[in-house]
Amino acid sequence: MQRRVLDQVWTPTQHIALWLGAWLTGNEGYDHTTDALKSLGGPSSTPGSLVLADAVVPDAVDVDKPLGLSEMMRLLKAATEGGDWAEDPRALVRLVLGGPGDAPLLTAGTEAATATAAAGGAIVVADAEPGFHHVLVKEDDSWLWFTLEGHLPEPAYLSPGEADLQLADAAREAAATIAALPKGHSPAASGRTDPRLMVGLLDDHLDMAFVPDAVPRRALGVLARADRVSSILAIAQGSESGVGGSAFDPQLIPLWKKIRQARMSAVEYAVRDWTR
Template identity: 45%
Template sequence: MDMRAEVWSPLQNTAVWLGAWLYGHESTDDLLDALRDLGGSQELADARPLTDMLAGLRAVADLKSEEPVVRLVLAGPGEAIALPAGSEAAAMASTNGAGAVIVRDADREHAHVLVPEIDATTTRWHWFTHTHPLPAAAWVSPGEADALLTQATERAARMIEALGYRTDALANPRLTVGALSDFYDTPGLPSAVPARAAKLFARADRVAAIVETVTARMGDHSLDPQLLGLWRHIRTARMAGVTYCVAEFSR
């Protein structure tokens, strides 16, 4: 199992950048640069340039909606993705290791699902349009998500400290966690991201780094029952942070 794929989400930052761009907080050039940093070369699944997708999003996105126009959906072991069951979008988003981005249409009978197909150098976007309601989002406030992650961070940190690892493979757990936290934060977020969301994303990155440190870097799976339970809190924080960002961009 790829531990990093379960705890890191480049699509989180992609969704935030799309929201900031749609509401005019970021330029198209800056958006394209950020997406290249996040996922390499970008194109549609039919090989059209990404600018065609952006033009399409600009045409359909409901920027007057009271609900966030962009939403991130993630899934993991034991947790189905919040897309129509049996749909091609749900099948692809459940197996691509990345999730999907939902964009609200001004026509309430339509919703657009962007699913990335990612390889070592290229991200290819599949665009699905649904004409029936999508599953309701599990709305969690940034405060609630942050509280869950705070508790998870404290619990995971105590586990690492209690182990007292001093091995050739990993001499300094705290240093490794810090370095991985920096990795998860790269290449960053738009400048318009509210501080509350930035704090939540940083917390998610920190917990993700702790999980990866213990399971992947230390190679210790004795704590899997406790650590794997943190994945859901990480995903929830990332989705809640995106929702909050986009809501603030619209103000």
């Protein structure tokens, strides 16, 4: 499975957000969470894997020394401790995704927004102090920590039912777009990789990406459908076969946006369920 195909379909940042949300709400233990984060590409135990790029953090660790996963966990726990997350209108943990024509929902012009746009996604953790948010962004082998002050743009939150309907619409639109391609320009006409086989291979890989046991079934259903629709779009775009590609990218951009909205909503639904 080529990495570039998988990267279009799914980002480990989604699962890392779920694990952090489960741990911060007491639904997962520390050891299980850190093992999951390491396997998903979160900050490693190696000093220096966490960088306080533009951060205001609690006095919980020695920030003058190189930081790693354990320090990140202590900082997150200290930053969120004491918050009334059942009453706070902010979600304790949010997934923020961006893509072509879809800027990430962060304060425009900030380093955090720029880094998130470049990475394609970030994790936002609300501080117990109103008006502050911490943004974690993966950059190469490191994770960058930013702190934003003030109100953040509101996400277009969808209920699981709304997200599921939106994904069903995206799947139908994708099928119609592919069917409308001129003869000889569909992925199936490449004579190389059967797109149905490629979708199946992607599904098999995504099935191995585990999530916390406490994730609500409705959120899991949305994420599973998002994976499936993403697989179809990625293969249809010719990421593997080299067919199609940019010839119909503009038509698929709105569909990728719907998928990102569904993923963000599913993560928020899970976190809010844990903080009720």
